[in-house]
């Protein structure tokens with residue numbers, strides 16, 4: 101199964117996916133990460149791609165011909181985003197057949213896709229999933245771990261969680277694939293974040309493997325019977 105990963109930062113979830121494609125025990129041994137897309141030049145994920153000989157492309161959201169600096173009003177930004185999304189989808193779908201991804205995994209991708217990206221990708225039969233460090237319908241969007249932690253400290257909550265989900269055009273609201281609760285056991289923020297990341301790295305691999313199994317099954321069922 102061919103996977104394309106999108107990441108904006110440190111790339112530890114991307115690394116978990118790379119490691120899982122490696123023998124002997126990798127859960128994603130039947131997969132190949134065909135490429136990485138980053139939207140931040142400083143993303144450490146780039147170094148991880150280089151180390152694993154995975155080709156990567158940089159698509160800057162601001163500048164790069166998609167959103168011009170100074171186009172600050174809402175409509176211009178929305179138009180710019182749609183242009184960016186449509187161009188990125190076109191780039192992905194233009195890959196030659198043997199390199200074209202069957203699955204896109206967002207692994208710390210700090211950009212909310214509009215239907216200008218999602219529609220052509222879905223119409224081409226490419227699935228798209230995301231990992232988010234919160235339970236469904238709690239702490240959507242950025243800084244989910246920090247916001248949950250504030251609730252722990254205020255005595256209003258004792259657990260948060262992680263989910264992998266299909267991507268729709270509402271932030272962190274697509275159909276969940278795997279959901280896991282993570283209890284707060286009195287740790288300070290850094291230790292709690294670390295604990296969340298360890299769980300995330302397992303969950304992103306499990307969820308990807310689950311979707312890959314479905315893709316492989318649908319490939320088999322599409323083969324004409326003789």
Ligand code: GRF
Pocket residue numbers: 107108109110111112113114207208209231232233300
């Ligand atoms: C992860 O917590 C991910 O769930 C969130 O952003 C973080 C990215 O971490 N959306 P990394 O870049 O994979 O290390």
